[in-house]
Amino acid sequence: MPGAQQTDTAPSTPTERTALTIRGLHKHYGSHRALDGVDLSVETGEVYGLLGPNGAGKTTLMKAMLGLQRPSSGTIEIFGRPVGRESLAQVGALIEVPGLWPTLTAAETMKVHARLRGVPEEWIAPALQTVKMDGVGGRRVGAYSLGMRWRLGIAVALLARPRLLLLDEPTNGLDPVGIKEMRGIIRALADEGVAVLLASHQLAEVAQVCDRVQVLVEGRTRYEGALAGLAPDGDLEQGFFRLVESADARIR
Numbered sequence: 001m002p003g004a005q006q007t008d009t010a011p012s013t014p015t016e017r018t019a020l021t022i023r024g025l026h027k028h029y030g031s032h033r034a035l036d037g038v039d040l041s042v043e044t045g046e047v048y049g050l051l052g053p054n055g056a057g058k059t060t061l062m063k064a065m066l067g068l069q070r071p072s073s074g075t076i077e078i079f080g081r082p083v084g085r086e087s088l089a090q091v092g093a094l095i096e097v098p099g100l101w102p103t104l105t106a107a108e109t110m111k112v113h114a115r116l117r118g119v120p121e122e123w124i125a126p127a128l129q130t131v132k133m134d135g136v137g138g139r140r141v142g143a144y145s146l147g148m149r150w151r152l153g154i155a156v157a158l159l160a161r162p163r164l165l166l167l168d169e170p171t172n173g174l175d176p177v178g179i180k181e182m183r184g185i186i187r188a189l190a191d192e193g194v195a196v197l198l199a200s201h202q203l204a205e206v207a208q209v210c211d212r213v214q215v216l217v218e219g220r221t222r223y224e225g226a227l228a229g230l231a232p233d234g235d236l237e238q239g240f241f242r243l244v245e246s247a248d249a250r251i252r
Helices: 058-065 106-117 121-130 146-158 176-191 203-209 236-251
Strands: 018-029 032-043 047-051 073-078 091-094 164-168 195-199 212-217 220-225
Touching (some): 018 058, 032 073, 058 073, 058 091, 058 164, 106 146, 121 146, 146 164, 146 176, 203 236
Parallel strands (some): 047 195, 047 212, 164 195
Antiparallel strands (some): 018 073
């Protein structure tokens, strides 16, 4: 059936462990359907990967989770509550390029965000330590590499000690050592009970850090479940390409 979703598990029923629940989410811009009936759920302590080609709707979906995009229809709940000030207080996010002030140091940047979020400055040092930036807090952001800017952006996202963390391309600009460290950071956060949803184009990294994945194509869910179901022959890249190509053929 054209447009049918491919899943290897039925949609889960929300529980007290469910950090994020999305049901039937649509976002239309005139005749263009950026999101077309997306469902997903993320549990506490889980790393959930959002995959898809450019224009698939990943960033639109993450912005809707943060209240930055108003859905045309459908529901989003964060720990059982609709998107709003109370539920978003439990969320940390880094989407697209981190918005940082180049003339400030990392420590100064974190102090500004601590005041904006209403959290104690004592929480700054642990957040910087988590992303391995505790030794460079006195350097101005304008002198940072892209990878260091992303680390600082993630530190800002962690500042309020969120229970749900949304990350868009968290290894962007990192060298192989940095990618390995970031993978460890994400897994450690999940082990501490944080629910992590990350969007990425790096299939190999997703394979090493995510518990479940969803593949979006043209705003529609084409697969949700374990990585083993996406690539039963062990070739994740080919499994992803087959899925995207078959979805494209159905859409046409």
